[in-house]
Amino acid sequence: MRVSQLFTKTSKNIPADEQAKNAQLLIRAGYIHKEMAGVYAYLPLGLRVLENIKRIVREEMNSVGGQELLMTTLQPRDIWGKTNRWDDEVVDNWFKTRLKNDTELGVGLTHEEPIVDALSSYVDSYKDLPLYVYQIAPKFRNELRAKSGILRGREFLMKDMYSFARTQAEHDELYEKAAEAYTRIFDRLGIGDRTYRTAADGGYFTERFSDEYQTISEVGEDTIYVDEAKKLAVNKEICTDENLVKLGLKREDLVEKRSVESGNIFPLESKYSDALGLYYTDEEGVRQSIIMGCYGIGISRVMGVLAEVFADGKGLVWPEAVAPFKVYLVNIGDVVNKTTDTYDRLQKAGVEVLWDDRETRPGEKFADADLLGIPYRVVVSERLGDKLELKARTGDKIEELNLDELLKHLA
Amino acid sequence: MRVSQLFTKTSKNIPADEQAKNAQLLIRAGYIHKEMAGVYAYLPLGLRVLENIKRIVREEMNSVGGQELLMTTLQPRDIWGKTNRWDDEVVDNWFKTRLKNDTELGVGLTHEEPIVDALSSYVDSYKDLPLYVYQIAPKFRNELRAKSGILRGREFLMKDMYSFARTQAEHDELYEKAAEAYTRIFDRLGIGDRTYRTAADGGYFTERFSDEYQTISEVGEDTIYVDEAKKLAVNKEICTDENLVKLGLKREDLVEKRSVESGNIFPLESKYSDALGLYYTDEEGVRQSIIMGCYGIGISRVMGVLAEVFADGKGLVWPEAVAPFKVYLVNIGDVVNKTTDTYDRLQKAGVEVLWDDRETRPGEKFADADLLGIPYRVVVSERLGDKLELKARTGDKIEELNLDELLKHLA
Numbered sequence: 001m002r003v004s005q006l007f008t009k010t011s012k013n014i015p016a017d018e019q020a021k022n023a024q025l026l027i028r029a030g031y032i033h034k035e036m037a038g039v040y041a042y043l044p045l046g047l048r049v050l051e052n053i054k055r056i057v058r059e060e061m062n063s064v065g066g067q068e069l070l071m072t073t074l075q076p077r078d079i080w081g082k083t084n085r086w087d088d089e090v091v092d093n094w095f096k097t098r099l100k101n102d103t104e105l106g107v108g109l110t111h112e113e114p115i116v117d118a119l120s121s122y123v124d125s126y127k128d129l130p131l132y133v134y135q136i137a138p139k140f141r142n143e144l145r146a147k148s149g150i151l152r153g154r155e156f157l158m159k160d161m162y163s164f165a166r167t168q169a170e171h172d173e174l175y176e177k178a179a180e181a182y183t184r185i186f187d188r189l190g191i192g193d194r195t196y197r198t199a200a201d202g203g204y205f206t207e208r209f210s211d212e213y214q215t216i217s218e219v220g221e222d223t224i225y226v227d228e229a230k231k232l233a234v235n236k237e238i239c240t241d242e243n244l245v246k247l248g249l250k251r252e253d254l255v256e257k258r259s260v261e262s263g264n265i266f267p268l269e270s271k272y273s274d275a276l277g278l279y280y281t282d283e284e285g286v287r288q289s290i291i292m293g294c295y296g297i298g299i300s301r302v303m304g305v306l307a308e309v310f311a312d313g314k315g316l317v318w319p320e321a322v323a324p325f326k327v328y329l330v331n332i333g334d335v336v337n338k339t340t341d342t343y344d345r346l347q348k349a350g351v352e353v354l355w356d357d358r359e360t361r362p363g364e365k366f367a368d369a370d371l372l373g374i375p376y377r378v379v380v381s382e383r384l385g386d387k388l389e390l391k392a393r394t395g396d397k398i399e400e401l402n403l404d405e406l407l408k409h410l411a
Numbered sequence: 412m413r414v415s416q417l418f419t420k421t422s423k424n425i426p427a428d429e430q431a432k433n434a435q436l437l438i439r440a441g442y443i444h445k446e447m448a449g450v451y452a453y454l455p456l457g458l459r460v461l462e463n464i465k466r467i468v469r470e471e472m473n474s475v476g477g478q479e480l481l482m483t484t485l486q487p488r489d490i491w492g493k494t495n496r497w498d499d500e501v502v503d504n505w506f507k508t509r510l511k512n513d514t515e516l517g518v519g520l521t522h523e524e525p526i527v528d529a530l531s532s533y534v535d536s537y538k539d540l541p542l543y544v545y546q547i548a549p550k551f552r553n554e555l556r557a558k559s560g561i562l563r564g565r566e567f568l569m570k571d572m573y574s575f576a577r578t579q580a581e582h583d584e585l586y587e588k589a590a591e592a593y594t595r596i597f598d599r600l601g602i603g604d605r606t607y608r609t610a611a612d613g614g615y616f617t618e619r620f621s622d623e624y625q626t627i628s629e630v631g632e633d634t635i636y637v638d639e640a641k642k643l644a645v646n647k648e649i650c651t652d653e654n655l656v657k658l659g660l661k662r663e664d665l666v667e668k669r670s671v672e673s674g675n676i677f678p679l680e681s682k683y684s685d686a687l688g689l690y691y692t693d694e695e696g697v698r699q700s701i702i703m704g705c706y707g708i709g710i711s712r713v714m715g716v717l718a719e720v721f722a723d724g725k726g727l728v729w730p731e732a733v734a735p736f737k738v739y740l741v742n743i744g745d746v747v748n749k750t751t752d753t754y755d756r757l758q759k760a761g762v763e764v765l766w767d768d769r770e771t772r773p774g775e776k777f778a779d780a781d782l783l784g785i786p787y788r789v790v791v792s793e794r795l796g797d798k799l800e801l802k803a804r805t806g807d808k809i810e811e812l813n814l815d816e817l818l819k820h821l822a
Binding site for chain 2: 039072114144
């Protein structure tokens with residue numbers, strides 16, 4: 001794509017109403033537009049990042065056999081009554097709305113109840129299990145305050161998967177298989193090295209731990225204790241001697257860190273399936289409870305995490321796997337033909353290129369390349385003759401290459 | 412995919428609470444799940460159809476230079492106040508909700524105002540225009556009744572594109588370019604032959620016509636008069652002698668038809684841009700109005716249209732371009748190895764296959780192949796020796812082919 005064809009522009013001004021670095025940078029770079037506090041639209045560059053994150057998450061959910069579906073935002077009251085999660089005194093962050101006939105509706109904040117309800121049309125025998133279903137869909141939470149940019153929004157995009165197992169042992173297998181997929185996801189997103197599987201509170205209805213995927217970050221809302229050798233952590237909230245024994249961790253091996261939650265896994269026992277009447281009949285014809293797990297990754301939140309943890313003084317820094325483009329192409333001087341040729345050849349080789357074809361000072365183009373956080377900058381200039389300049393966003397080294405060498409390097 | 416790995420099942424029972432054929436069939440075939448009247452979840456097969464429609468629409472919007480973004484569902488009151496589209500007395504199908512501090516919010520029913528508002532951060536010079544932006548996003552309309560299945564939902568998925576032009580002539584060019592893309596879309600969706608560009612009322616603020624893309628269907632809510640030779644139509648509501656002259660149509664060439672609206676294009680003049688203060692400065696430094704157009708296609712509605720117009724007595728019939736799978740593979744008797752081989756070879760050739768690997772009577776598998784509406788049925792059976800049976804969903808002819816011939820036919 002050419003910058004001249006992109007309607008967004010960068011800005012030097014830090015938005016006065018944003019405290020979070022992720023929102024400041026993403027707005028300045030034209031990735032997102034603030035609709036109101038905690039509610040952001042995704043502009044073309046931002047949507048490309050979101051789609052790249054979705055693709056990685058989707059591939060890994062499919063790889064464990066997840067079946068993708070799409071639940072609804074509008075929610076009827078009755079199914080939430082069955083689990084006592086309707087009343088605002090119990091769940092304090094619902095958005096509610098009303099039909100013309102005054103029937104109260106919920107605006108989807110999570111989807112355990114409707115998913116279990118939908119499955120009850122299909123699942124009734126041991127032959128129907130085990131299974132995973134998941135969706136990538138918007139969620140809405142009526143947060144009192146929203147100051148963290150896209151890290152914690154009132155409207156956000158989430159991947160939520162649910163597993164359904166016949167026995168505790170089968171559940172444990174599904175749970176671990178999904179946990180392994182989570183490790184692969186965070187590796188592919190470029191934050192595997194700083195994201196720890198972290199034991200946390202499992203909720204009031206289970207004695208099991210939940211697993212948070214905590215990414216080390218200065219802006220993190222959480223405090224965790226990390227065992228770096230074991231690549232495991234424990235949330236400060238549950239870091240008792242008793243729990244450390246259960247987890248096989250020793251206090252002296254732990255280091256305190258600030259972190260932000262990029263994903264989580266909860267054991268749901270049979271709380272939702274029992275409440276909504278989803279059972280299966282076993283080989284002997286006996287009705288049995290279904291053991292569930294739920295597996296969340298905030299897609300837009302992860303985009304915020306990536307913005308926060310990688311950004312430097314010059315702007316955003318995207319890992320290659322999620323960057324909106326791989327190459328930021330800059331032409332300096334009268335080199336239109338050569339730049340067009342470079343642009344075409346790179347694209348033909350499958351490299352996504354954003355060509356800054358504006359008639360602007362080189363310094364401004366370089367500053368935008370940095371602010372946008374595109375992994376590689378390629379410069380075409382008269383001064384360089386047959387060569388092109390290649391610079392990684394994260395490095396200082398500038399290499400001079402001819403086009404074939406460049407293609408070999410990037411494709 | 413194997414049917415045994417798909418959690419949905421087909422049902423012979425017509426849902427008692429559904430009057431619309433599209434909803435009856437889509438529920439029986441396990442494509443959708445009814446959350447409440449007018450609100451449907453998309454199960455794995457249904458989501459695949461939706462994604463195929465999205466892909467076609469997205470490709471054609473990109474082909475005219477459309478820049479994709481993603482607006483928000485939660486909407487602040489102020490921008491809608493500027494166009495007088497906030498009050499329930501003016502717009503009667505808003506869903507509204509409230510923040511904790513009691514601020515009223517809208518639940519996005521359309522996006523002219525927020526899109527124009529977002530662009531005002533970026534567009535101010537003649538150099539920034541013309542442009543198209545579009546999104547594919549959920550919309551919410553508080554319909555009094557919802558009886559048409561996914562043809563007219565309270566929650567639905569829509570593609571809405573907006574064009575921004577400097578002059579009326581430039582607007583007309585953008586409008587026609589998008590209209591041509593619409594023709595390509597309906598052709599690719601398999602309803603080009605029965606979908607007419609139809610002149611309709613343009614709204615109270617313009618003397619121009621709007622264009623509806625009306626698909627001939629018995630269940631249509633609209634009446635149109637079609638000039639089959641010119642491949643044009645006019646909505647009954649505006650079919651006056653005066654308008655026919657303007658349109659270059661003659662009453663004697665017109666045939667009355669029932670139809671359903673699959674898409675529409677509206678000239679918006681500068682109603683929204685002026686109201687929200689989006690102007691551009693021309694070459695002489697003079698402030699000018701921006702002429703807008705808006706271009707809608709209901710993605711989920713089109714899925715309903717396809718279900719309605721192609722279904723027969725045996726079930727759904729999907730055009731190949733949107734079908735969830737191209738082939739429904741049926742094994743009869745002890746032919747697991749041969750079926751596995753066929754399944755693998757087809758998939759390797761890029762053909763999407765749903766293998767009915769259940770231990771069920773062949774008749775039941777054939778009935779499901781028909782109900783699901785998969786374009787081709789392939790049978791592997793001992794009786795056939797080296798041959799395979801190929802039957803199109805829409806034909807009666809059964810061909811016997813070997814695997815290589817089958818691959819040549821389908822890949």
